[in-house]
Amino acid sequence: MSKDKIVVIGAGFSGCTAAYLLSQKGYDVTVLEVEAHPGGGCWTRFHGEHPYTIGPRIFYSYNKDVYEHLDSFVKIRKFDTRTISYIEKDDCFYNYPLQYDDLPLMPDYEQIAKELQIAKEGELNFDNFEKYWLSAIGPSLYEKFVDDYSKKMWAIDSNEELSADFKWVNRGTPIRDGDSRLFGDQFQGYPFAITGYNDYFLKSLENSKVHYQTKVTRIDADKGFVEANNQSFEYDILINTGHTDEIFEFKHGELGYSGRTIIPVVLPSKFAFDNPDYFWAHYSGKQPYTRAVDFKKVTNNESETCLLTLEMLSDETRLYPKQTARDLKIFDRYKSEFPSNYYAIGRLGKFKYTGITDAIEQAMELSEELG
Numbered sequence: 078m079s080k081d082k083i084v085v086i087g088a089g090f091s092g093c094t095a096a097y098l099l100s101q102k103g104y105d106v107t108v109l110e111v112e113a114h115p116g117g118g119c120w121t122r123f124h125g126e127h128p129y130t131i132g133p134r135i136f137y138s139y140n141k142d143v144y145e146h147l148d149s150f151v152k153i154r155k156f157d158t159r160t161i162s163y164i165e166k167d168d169c170f171y172n173y174p175l176q177y178d179d180l181p182l183m184p185d186y187e188q189i190a191k192e193l194q195i196a197k198e199g200e201l202n203f204d205n206f207e208k209y210w211l212s213a214i215g216p217s218l219y220e221k222f223v224d225d226y227s228k229k230m231w232a233i234d235s236n237e238e239l240s241a242d243f244k245w246v247n248r249g250t251p252i253r254d255g256d257s258r259l260f261g262d263q264f265q266g267y268p269f270a271i272t273g274y275n276d277y278f279l280k281s282l283e284n285s286k287v288h289y290q291t292k293v294t295r296i297d298a299d300k301g302f303v304e305a306n307n308q309s310f311e312y313d314i315l316i317n318t319g320h321t322d323e324i325f326e327f328k329h330g331e332l333g334y335s336g337r338t339i340i341p342v343v344l345p346s347k348f349a350f351d352n353p354d355y356f357w358a359h360y361s362g363k364q365p366y367t368r369a370v371d372f373k374k375v376t377n378n379e380s381e382t383c384l385l386t387l388e389m390l391s392d393e394t395r396l397y398p399k400q401t402a403r404d405l406k407i408f409d410r411y412k413s414e415f416p417s418n419y420y421a422i423g424r425l426g427k428f429k430y431t432g433i434t435d436a437i438e439q440a441m442e443l444s445e446e447l448g
């Protein structure tokens with residue numbers, strides 16, 4: 078007996094993994110992707126001979142099954158990632174996440190030490206993101222490392238808009254003592270292949286029908302079809318990994334996303350940053366970019382020159398689901414009306430700030446659930 082028809086919206090990590098696992102089980106899988114390629118921002122593109130993605134996309138995970146699954150498609154080169162942050166006020170780069178050892182190097186160390194003592198004696202405030210960070214590290218460090226960076230990163234006017242559950246900076250650890258790696262996860266790295274994760278996406282889709290440049294703009298849940306490019310695609314099961322508001326015709330309003338465009342710059346040196354440990358620099362001030370990435374550190378591309386990318390803020394792309402109280406409320410309204418046989422996975426499908434490992438893991442869990 079033939080299995081159900083599945084339509085997957087979006088061909089990023091979550092959509093491709095779901096398509097692979099479910100087509101292996103005999104489902105009839107169709108994937109609809111608005112772009113001309115799979116992978117979303119994780120698709121490797123080239124500036125001249127230099128490979129890059131939309132922002133560095135390092136794999137990091139505690140999940141051995143996810144790591145082994147990915148590694149069986151694209152062999153992962155393991156490394157630890159370290160980053161720095163440029164603080165304009167001090168005209169200085171410091172380790173990022175914040176390190177106790179760096180604090181005495183700061184010109185306002187005395188004041189910082191006083192504020193940290195007050196923070197230590199006080200209680201953490203969970204009213205919102207800003208209050209959390211002020212109560213955790215005091216105003217001086219907050220202003221240097223968190224305040225402007227977070228507003229820029231999330232394209233918001235006030236950090237009070239973000240919830241305290243979403244601690245985000247330093248992944249919930251205010252100041253580190255010793256371990257200067259950005260990610261503490263057991264498995265971390267990036268594919269050896271110069272085309273990065275591309276083979277993962279292409280191989281995952283081999284047994285599915287894939288339609289590129291096909292944007293889903295409507296779901297008819299009663300009749301069981303989605304509409305894209307004036308065509309209908311019938312389904313028994315619908316898996317959404319794309320922008321939720323678009324496919325529900327914005328009926329509960331537009332969800333907020335923070336977008337980026339990338340400016341690739343080739344430099345006449347082997348690496349952009351001399352220090353072999355530093356992969357990228359965060360810019361915490363009012364510069365129009367959030368990060369400068371030394372991309373060869375990520376891709377290991379062989380070349381006499383190197384590629385630096387600047388991540389500029391942009392309204393043109395919808396990348397980071399904004400974790401503000403307003404947007405989470407809008408998403409909840411959509412969620413309360415998700416139809417039956419509809420499954421939301423991935424970063425856009427669930428409207429959460431999550432990583433590659435989560436996208437793969439959620440697709441694995443869904444495949445188990447569907448049987």
Ligand SMILES: Cc1cc2nc3c(=O)[nH]c(=O)nc-3n(C[C@H](O)[C@H](O)[C@H](O)COP(=O)(O)OP(=O)(O)OC[C@H]3O[C@@H](n4cnc5c(N)ncnc54)[C@H](O)[C@@H]3O)c2cc1C
Pocket residue numbers: 086087088089090091092109110111112115116117118119131132133134135136137291292293294318319320323324337396397422423424425426431432433434436
């Ligand atoms: C700049 C940046 C840097 C990041 N760095 C890291 C990192 O270092 N490590 C890490 O683990 N994670 C990182 N992430 C997050 C990680 O890349 C994502 O969590 C992961 O790739 C999400 O995969 P996904 O399949 O859920 O979503 P996506 O990759 O976004 O895939 C969704 C797909 O759906 C398509 N789509 C959307 N709407 C529609 C529609 N209406 N119709 C048809 N198609 C549609 C999109 O084009 C896209 O291809 C980063 C994210 C960003 C933005």
